[in-house]
Structures are given as C-alpha cells and as structure tokens.
Amino acid sequence: FIEPHTHPDLCAQMYSWIDISGFSHQTSVEVMDALRKSVSQVPKGEWIFAFGYDPVIFRELTGLTREELDRISPENPIAVMTQSMHTLFVNSLALSEAGIDESSEPARFGGEYVRDETGRLTGKIEESPAMRPFLRFFDDSLETRSYNLSRQYDRYKSVGITTIGSAGLFFRDIETVALYQNETKADRLRIRNAVYLRHMDIDKHNLPAFSSNNVFGVSGVKLWYDGSPYTGTMLLDQPYLNNELTS
Template sequence: MPIYADAIISAKQVITMDPSNSMATSVAIKDGIILAVGDDLRSVQGPDTATHSFLDCTVFPGFIEPHTHPDLCAQMYSWVDISGFSHKTSIEVMEALRKSIYKAPKGEWIFAFGYDPVIFPDLTGLTRDELDDIAPENPIAVMTQSMHTLFVNSLALSEAGIDESSEPARFGGEYVRDHTGRLTGKIEESPAMRPFLRFFDDSKETRSNNLSRQYDRYKSVGITTIGSAGLFFRDEETVALYQDETVGDRLRIRNAVYLRHMDIDNHNLPKFPSNKVFGMSGVKLWYDGSPYTGTMLLDQPYLNTELTTKGLGIATDSTGRANWELDEFYQLVSGLHDRGVQILVHAQGDRATREVLDTFEQVLNNSSNKVHRHRIEHSALMERDEILRAADLGISISFHMNHVKYYGQRLRDEIIGSDRSQYLMPARSAQEAGIRISLHADSPMFPPNPLDLVQTAVGRMSVTGEMINEPEKLDLKDAMRAVTIDAAWQLGIDDQVGSLEVGKLADFTILGQNPFDVNTNKLNAIPILDTWLSGTSTNSLIN
C-alpha cells in the first residue's frame, strides 16, 4: 500500500544542508517528519495531500540559535530601552533614562537595559552618587548591554538589603567598593545582581506575556530551535510557562535547556532529545566574565585607555578574574562528565579558554567516559595552539560573532590591542582544525538574527566600516552550517533537525532569497517569510 504525504512544499530552491550539500525543489511531509526530498515527488502525492508553493523563495532547514537567554530577553526587553541599537547618541540614551524616572511614581523601581559605553564613547560607568542625583526618589537599576554589570543607586541598595558589609553569593559576583570601602553602586556578574532583580514585576501574567513575545522575536528571524544557555528555573510555575509555549498553535520554538549546575538535581524536565520541544540538554558553567566589565580572564592586562579605565571602570593593569578555583572547577566538571551531562562553559579570555581546556583534558584523561559533546561558549580570544588542543579533545566552540560587528574596532584599538585581535573570534581556524562550530547572538546582549551572524562571519566587518581579523572569514557554506546542522550537532539533535533529510523533523525557514545568490554584505536583509515546525506553518503566511 503506497504511503502518501500529508503535504508537499515546493520552492525555487530547497537547500538541504545534508552531507552532500544537495539541492532540490520539493519536500514531502508525513506526520511532521520529512518523507521525501527531491524535484519530482508525485509518487508520494495522494488525493488528500496538501500542496504549498513558494516558487520565488528558498526553503532552508530551520535556523538554530544555540546560545540564548529567553528568560533574560523576556525580562530585559520589557525594561526601559537605553541601548545603542535604539538610540543614536548618548544624549538620547540619558534622556530616555530621565524620562522614565520622571514618569515613575515615587518609590517605584526603575529598571533600564542597554547602557553601553562601548558604542557611545562619551558614556562612562554610572556611579551610585550620579544615580542618586538622577533618581532621588526611586530605586533604580541600570543594566549594561553586556549584562555583566548593573549600576544601582542608594535606594536600590537599601531596598535590596545590601550594605558595606554585604558579600554576594558564590560563583563570581562582586559589589564594587571604592578605596574607602564604600559601595560605588557597580554590581558585577549575575550572583551579585540577584538581590536587585527580584524587585522587577514578576507576576505570572507578566512573565508569560514577555516570554511569548520573545518566542515571536526568535520566530521572526527564522529561528526554530534555541539552546537556552543557563536557564533560571526558580519554581514550578516557571516550568509551566515554558510548557505552555509548546501547546497547540503556540508551538513555534523548540527549546533545548542548559541549567545552572546547582539546579541540575532540582527539576523535573524531560530529556530534550526524547521530548523534542522543551527539555534538558545539559549544564552551563561560567568560568570568566565579560570584556566590557573587566572580568574576562587574560594572560596580559587590558589596555589602559580612556574607554577601559573610565568608560568601563576597569582597574589599571587588570587581567580580569576567574569565577572558580581550578581544583573546585575540576571536581565539578569531572562529576558532571561522569554522569554523562553535556557541559557548556562560558570562557572569553585567552587564559580562561586555556584553563578550561586544561580542565577538560584532565577530566577526559582520568575518565573512562570518552563520549561527549562539551562546548566552550563565546571564545573571544583563543590562540591557535588552544584551538588545535580543543580539536584533539573533541571540544566544540560556539562563537559570539557579533562582538566583531558591534565592538570589533574598539576591542582592537582600546581594550585588547592589535596583537591579540589577531585571534579574536578565530572561527575559520577552528573550522579548519576540524571543529564543528556554531554562531550565536547571546540575546539579549545582541539581537537574535542568524543571517546577521552569518554576514559578520563571512565579512568580519564592524559597524565602523573596518574589517576585523580578516583571515578568520568563513566561507558562506560553513557559516550557514554554523546556524543549521553544526549548531544542531552541538545541541546533540543533529539526527532530528539541522538539515532536510528523510526521517528528520520537518522544520523549515522560508526565505525570500537564496543566501548563496545574494551579496554577502546584504545577507541580513533577506526577508524571512515563514517558519514551519513539524510540517506546520507557525504564522500561516502560505502563498
């Protein structure tokens, strides 16, 4: 008895991203699974098969964002927007902040997101006293674009119960003090920020609406699967909010969850590969911090420039810091690895990536378990010897590529220097070493947009018009793999998504143009017409 498709999609091109890089014009779907791929699928077209034509368009595997923060996006994108992506000058930024304070009732908390001294050179690190002057009657918390620094005023410190004797929770936070021991209002890293963030309106309705809007943002740029890198599950209600987004016509994003290590035994999530829409994939660890907070761990000091010492408030001759003692980090990684847990480690600086690889090497040498898909996240600075070592150890890398686009020129000239910029985001070197890489935006730090990441990876062009570390340009094919099949491999679900092959889930992104036919400096302008999950359109834009 013949097996007929439920639906057949036809397009100008179907780019499969399979091992042969084959192309076709049609895909057949049965029960949400790809039944056939080819040019003539009449053999599986029955009397009840629906047909959908995108004859001027290109069908791609659904895009994958392997490192994002839907919870933080849902929260921070609802704060007062003072980012360099929405404002043209620092004057506009500060005016937006002042307007929000003027409108707020006395005593109401004000949260703002996107303060960015890297984009706007005349912005400097905010102080407690400055914020006291700006907001004398309201507790205020201002998050930088990098999300690694929070600035607060005296009222915020008081309401959070933080005083000169307070110390943050473990794992890498700091309440910054001046030379007299007085709190400056600068809060570094997530563990130190939590006492303040709990004052944001966190009702179930607010969280649900904000999360739903964030899923729509992912969908609008062609993303069908995300890796949540360090999702914060505070309670069972949080789990329910994510599960609600998988029900019926609300399903438009698959979410592979990486928990914080302290939460791994305190949840009831299914395994993602079996659940396929929302479940646990592994654990996320933070080894160092951010280049723009001064917590990226380096071998040699940051440059001492106006930007680093005044704009970012980094101590003179600082080399950053690690969030862990090496012995303690080894014990944690070893225990997780022996349990078969996939481990993602945030590491930005050259010293950080080396020490993380030292740890992985020691763990793998001492363990009988040699099977893993452990990853290093961001990898801003990574020398060639460490890239080769990562390849030998089977450690893959996910690159935070739009550091190059938005901050590349100032990183090179004012933060790390031209010598170190020669191994800034070394994507091509990693790919040539045999590492399966991916690209991510780390939203809400940068807006989610896989095609924008691809454009940066193949062009290495900054917003200032300068090319940054040109030898590390990726070929377009390799960059597209980094947001489809290789990203799926990193998430451990390449047998289900990432390419259009028989037996895989029918997840598609419908593009208005074929990226391989477009000038590479215009990739991010390609229209996203639709996404499909398990053979169903997520927005019903079917022509």
C-alpha cells in the first residue's frame, strides 16, 4: 500500500507518549482513567505528554480546560495532544514552564493561545507555531529519535505500507532528513519515503545536497494556508460543524 500523506516524525515521537487514543480505549471514561492513572505514576515535577485525545470519536469528550488538567496533574506540567495533532491542551504548570503568560502571543503567525472572554489563557493551544514552546521539553536526542522512528516504520510495514509521503517535517527538520537518509543507507528503514519540506523550512535553510534514489528523496515543498476542521482553523464557505470542538 501507499500512504501519500503521513508524518513519521510526529508519529514516531507521539506514539512514545501516554496513549489515550480511541484505538486503544473503548469509552471516554477509559480515556480519562488511563490519563489519570499514568499521571499518578510519574515522579513529581517531570513533564507528562499524552497523545490521542479524540472528541471526534468520543462525542462526550470536550476540550480539556486548564483547570481540569490542574486537578488531574497538580504537581507535573502536562500537555495532551489531540489525535488530529492540531490542538494541544496544557495545565498551568506547563504554561509557566514554557514561559507563556497572559500577555504572550505565538512567535510565528498561524497559532493561537486560546483565551476566555476575560482574556485569561484557557490552556488550549492551537496549531504548531503556538505548540513549539511546549514541545521542546520531551526527549529529543538523536538516539531516541532513531529508535522511535524505527518503531514507526515497523508500524507502517505491519499493515502492508511500502511507500510513504512525509508531508512536512515538524521536529528538527533538516536533522530529520539527514536521519532518514542515514537510516535508509544503513538499510534499517525498508520503506520508500518521499519527503516534502515545509516552505518556511526551505526558506530558512541552505539545504545540503541530499541524494535521492528509489527508496528516499526530498521530493518537493509543502504549502498550506489554513488548519483543520477538527479545531476550527480551516477556512470554509460553510461550517463543517457548529460545536465546541470546531468553533
């Protein structure tokens, strides 16, 4: 099979986080129980990352609030990523650790620190430009990335996927391209990978001469102008849905 739009770098990292997805849990109660149980097992002060929160599958799940996450994780900064990867929910400790206060704005256009009607941060973080201050706290060493990437390629192979299109890189972009290339040369990643770099990454780097072959190559540039229907950032003529999730 061919998967033309996927994110091996994101999947490799986030599948190493606490799993609260609809693929592993049958009800919203199971999701929240799994989150609370995992938090209780983490030493005080350590960052907690969870992935797969999915109000699309579990309609009774609502957007997590800063106050709710403060109650769930009173002694640890916590960041909960939705399955769509377009929204992150964080608690007060995470905001503080990331250096985000009530006057902060994302350093780059295209993200938002969501606020309530009084202007107070709700803990909802929309789109990658606003998420970056929080995502720098997980283990991003080369050894860990190589291990996680190998596991992600195994997931592709386990369901018969032999070719992927990497639609933009989000963690250490140029280093990740080099990692893909080196792992492919070493014959550890036996899947064809066509990489499309984001336009801002092309602009800010002098790209090294990455060689291309029938297994790996930088194939083009990813361009986009809006976000996702699942977090309310996609530009549409008519609303996809009118509810808390998409507003």
